[in-house]
Amino acid sequence: MKIFVAGATGAIGRPLIAQLLDKGHDVVALTRSPERAQTLAQQGVEPAIADVFDADAVKAALTRAQPEVVIEQLTALPKTYTGESMSAAAPFNRRIRLEGGANVLAAAQAGGVRRYLRQSIAFWAVPGSGLAHEETPLAFDASPAVAADVCTVSEIERRLLETPNIEGIALRYGFFYGPGTWFAADGDVAQQVRQQQFPIVGNGSGVWSWVHVEDVAIATVAAAEQGNPGIYLITNDRPLEVRVWLSAYAQWLNAPPPPQISVEDALRIGGADAVYYGTQMRGASNAKAKRELNFQPRSLEWLVDTAVAHAS
Numbered sequence: 678m679k680i681f682v683a684g685a686t687g688a689i690g691r692p693l694i695a696q697l698l699d700k701g702h703d704v705v706a707l708t709r710s711p712e713r714a715q716t717l718a719q720q721g722v723e724p725a726i727a728d729v730f731d732a733d734a735v736k737a738a739l740t741r742a743q744p745e746v747v748i749e750q751l752t753a754l755p756k757t758y759t760g761e762s763m764s765a766a767a768p769f770n771r772r773i774r775l776e777g778g779a780n781v782l783a784a785a786q787a788g789g790v791r792r793y794l795r796q797s798i799a800f801w802a803v804p805g806s807g808l809a810h811e812e813t814p815l816a817f818d819a820s821p822a823v824a825a826d827v828c829t830v831s832e833i834e835r836r837l838l839e840t841p842n843i844e845g846i847a848l849r850y851g852f853f854y855g856p857g858t859w860f861a862a863d864g865d866v867a868q869q870v871r872q873q874q875f876p877i878v879g880n881g882s883g884v885w886s887w888v889h890v891e892d893v894a895i896a897t898v899a900a901a902e903q904g905n906p907g908i909y910l911i912t913n914d915r916p917l918e919v920r921v922w923l924s925a926y927a928q929w930l931n932a933p934p935p936p937q938i939s940v941e942d943a944l945r946i947g948g949a950d951a952v953y954y955g956t957q958m959r960g961a962s963n964a965k966a967k968r969e970l971n972f973q974p975r976s977l978e979w980l981v982d983t984a985v986a987h988a989s
């Protein structure tokens with residue numbers, strides 16, 4: 678199939694492009710950078726240079742490409758993962774997802790694109806017992822930054838799924854790990870954990886769902902080829918409480934054990950969002966993706982055997 682990828686050079690874009698080429702697809706990839714366009718061309722991808730905020734340029738790129746499918750992986754997130762850097766990036770991230778994404782979606786609609794897939798988020802389900810499913814309500818009443826992101830996510834999903842004449846698929850990914858992510862051994866969170874700056878909050882009962890970036894790429898290509906319109910949670914088989922994954926992660930990194938701080942201290946230092954992530958986050962079920970996309974995610978790399986496996 679001819680597939681147009683927006684966000685082709687990010688943490689997901691890179692393995693996604695490789696996976697699409699591997700599966701024999703004809704790929705056109707959007708970037709703002711002539712240098713990155715050159716790299717894409719060397720990989721066998723047709724580059725399209727445009728800024729997503731330039732609606733005319735995006736429309737021209739899509740008209741030229743004439744793709745059957747569009748995959749949108751646009752984000753504007755920082756390389757560091759702290760409360761401060763995420764707050765600073767939030768307006769840009771919201772804008773690229775809402776305005777930038779709207780330009781790509783409108784161009785796709787005008788260009789007669791059959792199917793449109795978009796990156797979304799697996800960890801915004803309302804807190805509760807058990808794992809969240811695709812139909813579980815989202816956490817509109819969560820802490821401020823989470824609630825704001827829930828609004829953005831629900832808006833981009835609604836817009837996509839209600840666009841007439843396009844098969845919309847929202848792919849709600851878990852926390853990324855693997856090359857180029859915050860949680861890679863050379864990533865920002867690894868650095869914070871080595872310096873004991875990433876604590877377990879309270880009893881560490883927040884449940885995080887994970888997914889390796891290469892598994893994201895595999896699931897995304899499967900959804901492009903054989904998914905049904907709607908929502909898919911793309912996460913691995915084993916959502917984990919913070920106290921479990923963070924302790925194992927520190928061990929994998931050969932770092933000291935993570936410090937533990939009280940909910941009161943976390944509220945004072947990191948605010949309500951830090952407490953939400955640390956104690957209330959709800960894990961997600963990948964049952965639908967396994968059933969319909971034959972998704973077979975790998976185990977979290979730092980849990981394979983923490984007694985012997987260490988980050989290289």
Ligand SMILES: NC(=O)c1ccc[n+]([C@@H]2O[C@H](COP(=O)([O-])OP(=O)(O)OC[C@H]3O[C@@H](n4cnc5c(N)ncnc54)[C@H](OP(=O)(O)O)[C@@H]3O)[C@@H](O)[C@H]2O)c1
Pocket residue numbers: 683684685686687688689690707708709710713727728729730750751752753754755756773777798850851852853857858859860
């Ligand atoms: N679920 C999760 O855990 C999750 C989700 C998303 C991101 N993250 C984390 O966030 C960090 C950064 O993510 P990332 O690598 O995807 O971000 P990134 O490297 O900033 O990539 C963003 C993508 O969007 C494109 N883009 C951004 N602004 C654009 C614009 N105005 N016009 C056209 N294209 C534009 C970029 O293309 P060009 O720069 O080539 O133009 C790039 O392909 C990573 O550590 C990742 O793990 C985590």
